[in-house]
Amino acid sequence: MGAVMTWAAGNMLTIAGISGAIAFIIILLLLLRPDIRQVPLSRRRPFENESRTAVTVAAERLTSVIDKVAARRGHSLAERLDIAGVKTPLAHVVILTFSAMIVMVALSLLMGSPMFAVLSVPAIPALLTVWISLRISKRRANFALQLDETAQMLAGSLRSGYSFPQAMLTVGKEASSPTSDEFIRMSNELRVGRPLSDAMEHTARRMESEDFAWIGQAVAINREVGGNLADVLDNVAHTIRQRAQLRRQVASLSAEGKLSAIVLVALPFVMIAMLSLINPTYMGTLFTHPVGWVMIATGAGLLIAGTFWLRKTVEIKF
Incomplete structure (x- = not known):
């Protein structure tokens, strides 16, 4: 039984490594393509048939589903990318996001951290959403200035x-x-x-x-x-x-409160990083034991609630 478990674990790590490598190659190909910011051929030559592979069709269908889901929240993902000034096509953004998720899951499994593998699945889209929101806020602020x-x-x-x-x-x-x-x-x-x-x-x-x-x-x-x-x-x-x-x-009067909020939000992550460097064994239990997972989930929930509270505290409307 132990040999079977060892064989299954080894195969899982092999599959994770291969999947991560393929996803990483996809990311490099999309980022290094010279025509990533060009107008699509279908718009430049509407009567010319463009070759479509199975990957292209699957990406278009997945992009369409995600865009429809995002549109129900008020703005489609394509519109938000346009407002943010992102010239990368929506299909490429979706493929890059899912490829990054696969890479993070593969790396987490290879390092023996299944908890990080589970957390990376929602973390990558959340980071993409935050990045787009920050670009939109910055662009709107520049427009107002x-x-x-x-x-x-x-x-x-x-x-x-x-x-x-x-x-x-x-x-x-x-x-x-x-x-x-x-x-x-x-x-x-x-x-x-x-x-x-x-x-x-x-x-x-x-x-x-x-x-x-x-x-x-x-x-x-x-x-x-x-x-x-x-x-x-x-x-x-x-x-x-x-x-x-x-x-x-x-903005100048509320700058001190905003800086204090940033320090308080960043403090837990800084402490985790420092303790991981000073005593990795001590911090490793937090990520490998079920009680540690519960503590991480509880801390993340409290951190999100505190961040929301601090944001409302330092937000001044006039």
Whole structure:
């Protein structure tokens, strides 16, 4: 019986190693592909048949299922990647995520840590979600910081004799990212017949920018009642500038509380790492004994609750 268990364990480790190697090779191939950021052939040449392998079909079906599940939560995964400014195709992101999960599970099994193998399955998608959310937050913050300059650039273009669509195209060419990306998107939407107010409202929702919604409302009102839109945009830019100054003051006042929250959240992980280096045998029991697994699960739950509580404590709305 012992020989059978040893043989099964050896085969499991072999399978885990082979699976991890294959997944790692897939990750390298996708990351090192020169055309990973190019427009797909189906969009460049719609009437030309593109060769599709069984792996491609399976990846497309899996991507479609994941995108539909994510869409039920308000935004599809493809839309969130677009808002985050990620140019990698959705199918590649899904394949990379599942390949990373396989690699982590294989490495955990090879190191004799089945607990880490179980935890890595939900951990990789969770890390991907956090990474996308951080990129979205950073992109929206940069868009808000650039709004003052954007309104001034629109007003200057209008005084130069440009129409508002031409002024938007000028901002798309001369502004920094992400403002340039969003204005180019709006210009392309106007070319295909989308109303200006709808395009600006959609961008305000994408960027979650109340200030840009004001610009859209000012433009919509001006198109109905007339007047000097350049002067209106100057007044809106002044208001946006004052709100940005107040936002920076609030951020400086709450910086100490945020830093304290970061230190408290990172402290358990730092202590685990230090104790693992100082006394690996002492910490190894925590990951190999069932009581240790219960303690890890309890600690993780308390850490998540504490992180949520600290985040709400240092979050200031105005």
